[in-house]
Amino acid sequence: MITIAFSNQKGGVGKTTGTINLTAALYRAGKRVLIGDLDPQGSATEYFISPMLPADLSQTMTNLLLDGAVISPIVLRQDGAIQLLPSNNKLKRVERELPDYKNHERTLKRMLKHYQADFDYCVLDCPPTTGELTTNALAAADWVIVPVETKLMGERTVKMILDEITEARESELNAQLKVWRILPTQYDARTLHHREILAALRDKHGEIIYEEPVKATVKYQDAVTLKVDISELDPTQGDYWDKMAAHLIAETTILVEVR
Numbered sequence: 001m002i003t004i005a006f007s008n009q010k011g012g013v014g015k016t017t018g019t020i021n022l023t024a025a026l027y028r029a030g031k032r033v034l035i036g037d038l039d040p041q042g043s044a045t046e047y048f049i050s051p052m053l054p055a056d057l058s059q060t061m062t063n064l065l066l067d068g069a070v071i072s073p074i075v076l077r078q079d080g081a082i083q084l085l086p087s088n089n090k091l092k093r094v095e096r097e098l099p100d101y102k103n104h105e106r107t108l109k110r111m112l113k114h115y116q117a118d119f120d121y122c123v124l125d126c127p128p129t130t131g132e133l134t135t136n137a138l139a140a141a142d143w144v145i146v147p148v149e150t151k152l153m154g155e156r157t158v159k160m161i162l163d164e165i166t167e168a169r170e171s172e173l174n175a176q177l178k179v180w181r182i183l184p185t186q187y188d189a190r191t192l193h194h195r196e197i198l199a200a201l202r203d204k205h206g207e208i209i210y211e212e213p214v215k216a217t218v219k220y221q222d223a224v225t226l227k228v229d230i231s232e233l234d235p236t237q238g239d240y241w242d243k244m245a246a247h248l249i250a251e252t253t254i255l256v257e258v259r
Contacts, residue, residue, distance in 0.1 A: 001116035005141035011128030014185035024229035025245035108136035143180035184213035
């Protein structure tokens with residue numbers, strides 16, 4: 001099982017959008033995917049189930065991380081090829097309590113081993129903060145995708161998550177951790193500011209900038225409302241994520257072969 005973390009300490013940059021739509025594209029490519037919702041806001045969880053239900057879930061990421069419970073994922077596709085480790089606001093306890101546990105930074109990595117035989121990929125939706133949950137995600141991940149808005153403040157925050165990834169490698173928390181791509185999001189080519197920020201990102205970070213940004217379109221918000229992935233509302237955007245999934249599969253296949 002290859003683990004991909006969508007991570008950026010800034011909120012509203014498209015972590016959950018990326019998690020959902022990349023997962024859907026991996027599924028269309030014939031892969032079995034486990035989604036891990038690591039955000040106490042439970043955005044990925046609410047995407048799939050009623051907003052009224054997450055607070056009442058009896059098994060969540062909190063049980064996985066604090067109790068060591070191998071929880072049963074929520075099956076999101078009838079064939080079982082997409083499943084979810086859900087969260088709710090109780091996950092905030094992890095930030096306070098998990099540091100008291102031995103080898104706490106690698107708790108998620110240890111627990112995900114219980115699921116690795118059943119899935120090809122695990123996609124982690126990380127919280128918009130640095131802290132225990134993000135540290136656990138970076139310890140567990142093989143690759144990180146860093147979504148960033150094509151706005152000035154978005155571009156300025158990239159360094160923070162890249163520094164955290166570097167620290168995870170150099171401290172040997174996860175020596176093999178790599179940035180797969182920095183993913184520009186919410187891009188409007190009609191806007192000079194967006195074009196300038198995209199150019200600045202490419203100039204500063206070179207080949208790790210994903211070749212095509214995620215376009216700004218209200219269809220993504222419509223997809224949230226309807227609880228579907230973007231391909232059902234905008235085939236062109238669906239093709240975008242399918243292309244990304246194909247690139248990811250090709251590169252992660254090499255990782256599996258090396259292992």
